């Protein structure tokens with residue numbers, strides 16, 4: 001341990017070390033360094049620097065020759081990184097200084113002019129916004145593919161009856177199409193949350209400099225437009241200290257992950273031997289090393305598990321941010337790992353879920369049997385009493401309850417009761433009442449807006465295809 005506290009033999013940083021006699025202790029270097037993770041921002045960092053250099057030349061702050069040298073150098077660095085030839089060095093701390101020091105190796109003194117009217121504070125805020133922006137688009141497209149898979153399945157099973165649950169107790173029959181369409185709605189809201197956050201993110205902090213703006217005659221509108229932002233940010237302090245875009249990204253990611261986890265949980269339940277509602281393909285399940293009969297829904301379980309990370313990532317950054325005075329604090333360097341992890345985790349989970357839904361086999365016969373079990377049409381008979389006999393619903397509920405009790409005592413289904421047995425409970429019941437006991441009748445009758453009838457489900461699918469695909 002003591003060794004770690006020694007001052008390193010390294011000299012002070014050539015980039016910021018003007019007033020430093022010695023380099024950092026090894027432990028300081030270790031806690032300070034971010035290149036291992038922020039190298040993922042290389043493309044955005046170079047893009048930002050190129051826009052900045054172009055603006056510096058356009059406003060006459062640097063010469064056209066210097067700009068040309070800078071642009072050439074940056075292009076070369078990008079090519080080196082893409083080719084895997086670039087050596088990232090921890091002594092240069094982060095991506096910004098790794099790029100800048102290589103630039104100075106390549107083009108000499110002109111490299112030192114790139115950082116005019118800019119600081120790493122506005123630079124990293126810009127890079128990170130660009131990265132999160134792309135991540136939002138990428139995840140949005142993946143969620144769209146998942147919606148497409150769900151829509152195909154829903155269409156195929158618009159008429160497939162199954163039990164609908166509340167409290168995981170059989171409640172009323174629904175269709176598999178309707179059930180899957182519920183998730184199309186959820187992932188649609190997720191997409192709109194990312195799209196909404198993306199609009200607020202789309203302001204450019206570049207040119208806020210360290211915190212106060214700059215005395216150079218920069219054109220922030222030019223750099224904002226060149227980088228695809230709608231406008232520059234309005235307040236320099238806020239520009240360098242704001243991480244709302246990262247928090248919003250992870251909030252949307254956490255909610256999406258929760259949706260995935262709920263669907264994963266249903267797959268785990270539905271594939272169990274007690275349910276057998278669906279089966280998953282070989283591609284997304286594993287066997288057991290000891291029990292030959294097993295097919296485990298590992299992918300679904302891991303999608304469910306990984307939600308914890310995404311929620312944790314959001315929590316981590318909320319806690320990093322909560323005590324920070326304006327403007328930039330180094331705490332904010334810890335914003336990247338949670339965002340990268342949340343993005344990677346969510347992408348993997350969406351991909352796994354899309355694969356599972358595409359391959360899933362629905363056991364319609366099992367679902368049909370289960371749809372009627374547990375007296376799931378008891379509400380339908382109560383509704384019939386209201387409609388045909390004019391009974392108040394509360395009284396009708398009581399009648400249906402007594403019918404359920406009788407069937408339960410006899411160990412049969414509601415549809416197995418004779419008309420005489422039913423009339424002994426409520427004389428108003430007729431043969432007509434018995435037809436509402438079928439699960440197909442039940443689902444077909446639920447035609448209220450947003451209801452489970454196959455006609456509604458087909459309409460909802462058509463609407464959703466137009467809205468989301």
Ligand code: ARG
Nearest residue numbers: 034094120121124330332333
């Ligand atoms: N690596 C730093 C980060 O990610 C860049 C900004 C550093 N700024 C500073 N003043 N030390 O936050």
